[in-house]
Amino acid sequence: MSTSYAEPVLAWYARNARDLPWRAPDATPWAVLVSEIMLQQTPVARVLPEYLSWMARWPTPAALAASPTGEAIRQWGRLGYPRRALRLHETATILVAQHGGKVPADLDALRALPGIGSYTAAAVASFAFGQRQAVLDTNVRRVLARLVAGRPWPGTASSASVAERRLAESLLPAEPALAARWSVAVMELGALVCTAASPRCPVATDCAWLAAGRPVPPGGAAQRRTQKYDGTDRQCRGRLLAMLRAAGGPVRRADFDAAWPARAQLDRALDGLVADGLVDPLPDGRFALPGSEAQTA
Numbered sequence: 001m002s003t004s005y006a007e008p009v010l011a012w013y014a015r016n017a018r019d020l021p022w023r024a025p026d027a028t029p030w031a032v033l034v035s036e037i038m039l040q041q042t043p044v045a046r047v048l049p050e051y052l053s054w055m056a057r058w059p060t061p062a063a064l065a066a067s068p069t070g071e072a073i074r075q076w077g078r079l080g081y082p083r084r085a086l087r088l089h090e091t092a093t094i095l096v097a098q099h100g101g102k103v104p105a106d107l108d109a110l111r112a113l114p115g116i117g118s119y120t121a122a123a124v125a126s127f128a129f130g131q132r133q134a135v136l137d138t139n140v141r142r143v144l145a146r147l148v149a150g151r152p153w154p155g156t157a158s159s160a161s162v163a164e165r166r167l168a169e170s171l172l173p174a175e176p177a178l179a180a181r182w183s184v185a186v187m188e189l190g191a192l193v194c195t196a197a198s199p200r201c202p203v204a205t206d207c208a209w210l211a212a213g214r215p216v217p218p219g220g221a222a223q224r225r226t227q228k229y230d231g232t233d234r235q236c237r238g239r240l241l242a243m244l245r246a247a248g249g250p251v252r253r254a255d256f257d258a259a260w261p262a263r264a265q266l267d268r269a270l271d272g273l274v275a276d277g278l279v280d281p282l283p284d285g286r287f288a289l290p291g292s293e294a295q296t297a
Contacts, residue, residue: 005147005203006173006182012202013185016192020044021052022127023184029103029128030061033091036120036127037084044191050079062101064092070289073278074245082241083276087115105129118159123183132179134168136160139190140183144168146194146201150208152216153196236260236269241278250286 021027022035034054038047054075058064064072069089076085091113095101103124104110110121122133141154144167155161160168172179194201204210229235239259243251260266270287273279280290 005171005206008202008206009185009189010181013181013188017185017188018044018192020048021055027128028059029105029124030059030095031055032128033103033116033120033124034088036123037088037115038079040084040120041081042079046079050075050077058092060101061092061095061103064089065096068289068291069277070280070292073241073289077245078238078242080238082278084115086277090114091116103128105131107131107133126180126183130177130180132172132174132176133183134165134172135183135187136164136168137187137190139194140168140186142196143186143190143194144171146209147203147207150212150215152209152214233265233269233272236262236265237273240266240269240273244279244287244289250282250284250288252286256287 017023020035022031035047035051038051038054057075058067067089069086072085072089073082076082094113095103099109105125105128107121107125110116110124111118116124119135119137122135123137125131126133126135141160141164144164145151145154148167148171154164171182173182189201201207201210209215240256243255243259256266256270257263260269270279274281274287277290280288280292282288
């Protein structure tokens with residue numbers, strides 16, 4: 001690996017790394033896995049308090065597996081994309097049944113867990129077990145595109161290409177522990193300084209994109225699409241789940257009707273929540289979080 005990249009990036013990380021609980025020396029593989037699931041599409045500032053509450057309640061896979069599924073959804077709070085809570089509960093159950101209640105270090109075994117793709121499997125293998133794995137999230141892809149390829153951002157695909165993966169692998173230090181530190185350092189660099197909006201960089205003198213004068217592709221800079229939230233099905237789903245989390249028991253359909261004015265949209269959102277396994281319809285016409293002991297109330 002080129003020391004022109006490694007030394008300044010690792011030195012910068014040593015000085016500037018955020019003090020996050022899932023990076024602590026005593027963080028368990030389960031703590032790392034939970035953090036990676038929570039951080040999917042969610043910023044650190046929103047994740048941190050929810051992560052601390054989650055780990056205080058369920059410090060091990062066995063603790064979560066012993067709780068009803070609905071409690072995982074309730075604890076998830078307002079992190080968004082609540083199917084992640086379902087996947088975590090399902091993962092905890094599998095870990096107890098098949099892995100002795102431990103997170104496996106094997107990459108293929110990690111990929112076989114619910115909701116864990118190539119990125120999350122590599123991140124857990126690297127950050128929890130110190131393995132030499134290329135960890136390619138959006139931030140890392142942007143840093144490497146600028147630093148080595150001289151492009152302002154990676155390709156438009158949501159996942160890394162074969163070429164990006166080969167590049168990332170070629171930059172990994174040979175020593176697994178140092179490779180793991182390099183991976184988290186590059187990720188932190190992309191999150192804090194080599195950002196999409198205002199890049200600054202401790203390896204600016206080696207950055208191919210900066211050396212080329214920050215070129216943009218034909219047609220100008222890429223424009224980020226801002227997804228609206230107000231009035232969407234996603235907002236409706238979130239409001240229904242918030243009612244269920246706050247309720248002491250099942251919720252009547254009439255209560256849902258009073259919370260959202262558009263009846264057809266409410267029907268669609270509620271049907272989607274039931275289909276996703278996030279809400280259970282009860283025989284008496286009420287609705288509850290899945291597996292909740294309060295369903296019999």
